[in-house]
Amino acid sequence: MPDQPTSEIRPFEDHDLKELRLLFGMSAMETLGVANNKAYGHPMVLAIWIALSSIFVQYLGWWPRLEFGFIGYLAPFPGFAVIAVPILFAVDWHHRPFFEKEIRRFLSREDILYLTQYYSSLHAPHSRFLVLVWSKRPIGYIAVDAAAPDDDLSNLEDEERLPSPDDSVNKKAVNGDTPEAIKEREKAIDVLRAKMTERMKKVKSKPPPDYAVIRHYHVDRVYVSTGVQFDLLRKALKDVFSLAPSLPTPTSTSSSKKGKAKGRKGETDAGDGGASAVTVNKVFIRISSLESGREQVFRELGFVPSKTRAPEGTAGTFLSFETRSLTGEVWTWFEIDRARWEQEKEVEK
Incomplete structure (x- = not known):
């Protein structure tokens, strides 16, 4: 009898990166499909489709012909279908x-390029990047950032300054195949690495926050029916809320040197800024209006819209050609605190 498929949730390992990169792309493409479907049903898109189809049918004389009975009423359908195809293509072409x-x-992004280092417990004990594995193959992931939860992370795409196509540079330079383009990319990598190093120095120089942010979360939709997405989220929240390490404040390092006579192993007097128990009391995540499936998962585990972080973006009546979704997009912050998490655990029992 063949072995039954097994699942496990474990920390990221270097050999997971190839499969994870595929999951990263799948996550974005699923959102693209949602954006397309929302645009197809938008009143303005439907109005354009009906108007153009009517003009096309009128031009070809394909309006219903009563002399053919019921079959005659089907005459306009090919015209409407023909016009629908380029509209579907145009929406996807824009998105x-x-x-x-x-x-x-x-x-x-810096946390993806230097994934192991960024989510290392050396920077923040509550930070972690967990991988959901099914039959020895990664099918999901979740990243919790407790080191710099409020920072906008840099990425190579923005740091890199490739030559402009208008400046007598051929397309190979723009695609990164020439020595000049490679040099620019190496510069960008150095800048990105320096920024992350500086960020981690700042993290160590100030008291850690008592909250964390879920930066990344995705589960392959093929496995969603099994409910493993809830297991992944529960595991991450359990780890974050259960861990309560005692970390020294920035002043305790120097204070411990002065206070060696007062105790062993760096114990300091409370008045000298000694070790302070740091716990995460709240976890946030930002969810797009294009990610309704993800929102449902987090709501079922107790997440509620945040009262301290306002929604971002817009979703209006008119089409928006400057955003990644023609129908607009709203980013909503959701949160769960320790008390609500404890309540959810009691309900599950």
Whole structure:
């Protein structure tokens, strides 16, 4: 009898990166599909489709012909279908470059390029990058950032300054195949590495926050019906809320040297800024209006819209051609605190 498939949730390992990069891309493409579907049902898109189809049918004389009975009423349908195809293509053609750029920016973010270092417990004990594995293959991930939860992370796509196509540079330079382009990328990598190093220095120089942010979360939709997405989120929240380490404040390092006579192993007097128990009391995540499936998962585990972080973006009546979704997009912050998490655990029991 063949072995039954097994699942496990474990910390990220270097050999997971190839499969994870595929999941990163799948996550963005799923959102592209949602953006397309929302645009197809937008009143303005439907109005344009009906208007153009009517003109086309009128021009060809394909309006219903009563002399053919019931079959005659089907005459306009080919005309409407013909006009629908270029509209479907145009919507995807508008959306796709935004999402492709987003994938490039995502894959070149500092926390993804230096994944092991960024989510290391050395920077913040509550930070972690967990991988959901099914039959020895990664099918999901979740990243919790407790080191710099409020920071906007840099990425190579923004740091890199490739030559402009208008400046007598051929396309190879823009695509990064020439020595000049490679040199620019190496510069960007150095800048990105320096920024992350500086960020981690700041993290160590100030008291850690008592909250964390879920920066990344995704589960392959093929496995969603099994409910493993809830297991992944529960595991991450359990780890974050259960861990309560005693970490020294920035002043305790120097104070411990002065206070060696007062105790062993760096114990300091409370008045000298000694070790302070640091716990995460709240976890945030920002969810797009294009990610209704993700929102449902987090709501079921107790997340509620945040009262301290306002929604971002717009979703109006008119089409928006400057954003990645023609119908607009709203980013809503959700949160769960320790008390609500404890309540959810009691309900599950």
